[in-house]
Amino acid sequence: MFESLTQRLSGTIERLRGRGRLTEENIREATREVRIALLEADVALPVVSALIEKIKVRAVGQEVLKSLTPGQALIKVVRDELTAVMGSTASELNLNVPAPAVILMAGLQGAGKTTTTGKLAKLLKEKRKKKVMVVSADVYRPAAIEQLKTLAEQVGVLFFPSDAGQNPVDIVRAAIADARKSFVDVLLVDTAGRLAIDEAMMAEIKALHAAVNPVETLFVVDAMTGQDAANTAKAFGEALPLTGVVLTKTDGDARGGAALSVRYITGKPIKFTGTGEKVDGLDVFHPERVAGRILDMGDVLSLVEQVEQQVDKDKAQKLAEKVASGKKFNLNDMRDQLEQMENMGGIGGLMDKLPGLGQIPENLKAQVSQSREVPRMIAIINSMTKKERRNPGLLNGSRRARIARGAGVQPADVNRLMKQYLQMEKMMSKMAGGGMKGMLRSMRGMMGGMGMKGGLPFR
Template identity: 65%
Template sequence: MFENLSERLSKTLKNISGRGRLTDDNIKDTLREVRMALLEADVALPVVRDFVKRVKERAVGTEVSKSLTPGQEFIKIVQVELEAVMGESNEELDLAAQPPAVILMAGLQGAGKTTSAGKLGKLLKERNKKKVLVVSADVYRPAAIKQLQTLASDIGIDFFPSSADQKPVDIVNDAVAHAKLKFYDVLIVDTAGRLHVDEEMMDEIKDVHAAANPVETLFVVDAMTGQDAANTAKAFNDTLPLTGVILTKVDGDARGGAALSVRHITGKPVKFLGVGEKTDALEPFHPDRVASRILGMGDVLSLIEDLERNVDKEQAEKLAQKFKEKKGFDLEDFLSQLKQMKNMGGMMGMLDKMPGMSQLPDNMKDQVNDKMFNQMEAIINSMTKGERERPELIKGSRKKRIAAGSGTQVQDVNRLLKQFTQMQKMMKKMQKGGMKNMMRQMKGMMPGGGMFPGR
């Protein structure tokens, strides 16, 4: 997410950060680079123009000239203005209504409305502890209703049945009545994809909106369409009173133009980002954290939230108890750590949120890809229980058997055992000398330091 923009801006701002004094010339050069970076990221021209103008006004003012570190002050201005463009703070869903609070999902065909409806239902159930009902009013797309039903079943939220021979307005009226009767907190209505130029379909969604009387009308749009995403949202907003936007497929968008354009062009906040295909891959949109990531400063707060949500507390306590009893760290423990990393969006998902990772060379990033973690998991799964508990047993013929069972080579098994040994040493040091020793070990295990040796 935002890789291209992040890389370009980080380089540009690095050049100015060490300047003892900022002049009109070096500000002009830097701003030209910033403008180019934003345009290449497919940020809408009016947004770029306004952004650069505001940064320039503040940079040549007294703010920077009085600072002891003008370069860093300039970066701070860029960060604050990036946040302002995207909306300054996270705008949560407004569910303060007489239950059920109705959320209407609107958008183009193929934008990911149905999947987003399911993901949002899961998020509201798990994080907000809401009783959620979903219904599909998409009577045009074959299997749309079935898709939402299957999603709801997988996620564990309730589904209100509908059929293709019903009218969307009737479906919504029935679903609202049922939600009231059964005391649901939230009703999410999935609608058919439509083009804003299709008057008949737009009239229909107006009627659906009137029947549902939603507290939130969310426009779901594909981030990979760049600034077109913002323009389409604006066209929809002229017909429907949108309350916010969900940007989907953000994980496939290296540019980030949509995220930076939507708020400015529509006046509506981005409320969520769809960051993958998994049902929990929906993140609340925090402009301050996204600005930090764009500038290569990472997003430590989101990383901590991910840890709190996804780390298995029971497993962590068992491992801590094992340490207290001075029992060793075995391959079973190693496997459980790998699985928890996967739950947090994989290694790249974690690295993306760590400060300075945008400066890592591509060849190092390639070595830390999630394919490697899947391979490691497959190798450990091909071992017997005894081998996992006592890795020293794994010699020649056993290595061949494990490699064959996991579809890998003997050298892959050797590499995993080497990485495990390093992890084991780190855990022993942690037992003896606590956090300082561990941090020193971690540095040695970062790319280039041994944990991920070149292939």
């Protein structure tokens, strides 16, 4: 998300960054470029106008023009106002109610409600340590009930059965009664969607809301619909007392107009963003971190959280202890690190959180994101014998040719892997006892050369 906006803004920001002095003319030119960039990103016009006006008012005041580093001060103003328009801080779910806390999922058909219900169930179970039950009140699409049952089994939460012949209100009331008996903390209710907003749909979901009185009513909307997402959310918000929005398919949205428009137009916070079909593809929405990513400052906090959640801590600790004790880093260790990277979505899954990406051409970023380099490297290591993996020094020319044939690659690919191994081995020997920070540095080392000469521009 935000690739096109980041690329457009990063040039403007870079020009201002080193300015020793700013004039009103400089600021007018910069805000004009910011305005064009926002409109191209499909941000709603009222949002763009309000945002630019706030930036102008603050930019021509003492805060910027009298600052010792006016370029940096203006960047801070832009970041602060972008953060404010998206809601300033992350908005938590309100679960501080007598159990079960009922969360109603609403939205149009195709927005990803059922998948998001499964993702949210996993997040609440694992991060909030809640006992979760899910129920489908979508009696118009029998496949939705089966899909939710499959997702519940996949993420390990309770599923309350329903069928197409039942009344949605009866289904949910029965689910609440069962949740109480089962001492469930949170009940997630997946509702029926339509292809468009219509009176029958609104009447049904209003009746359902009135009957079950949920503590949270989340509107699930496709981010790729841009400012239309904000307009649809507004229409739902007029019919239902929404408490928040979930933006789905954000990995397919290069513009980011929805994220920058929804809060301003609806007055409701974006609580989560969803990516892909995997059940772990749901993230808490942090406006201040997103603003940093838009301005090409990266999102290191989210990257660290991702590493801490998805890296095998036991393996990381064992590796740190091994390196600290002076034992040599080998190809088994390298394979473990590569597999950890794949678990986090590969290079593409990490790239958008790194600072400085806006200055890299789009075609090169796409090439790196789609690269199969990591799986290829894992395949090469798997083609080695256990002895070779433990003792990389054994890999002479004939052994490398055999490994290449086994992995279906060229000997040059094996040579390139060995070059990267030697770089990592050297780095590991320097960072004994580096712990989780060391893990990040080693991943940075692996990313260098994978489709980019000189690696990524870390700052």
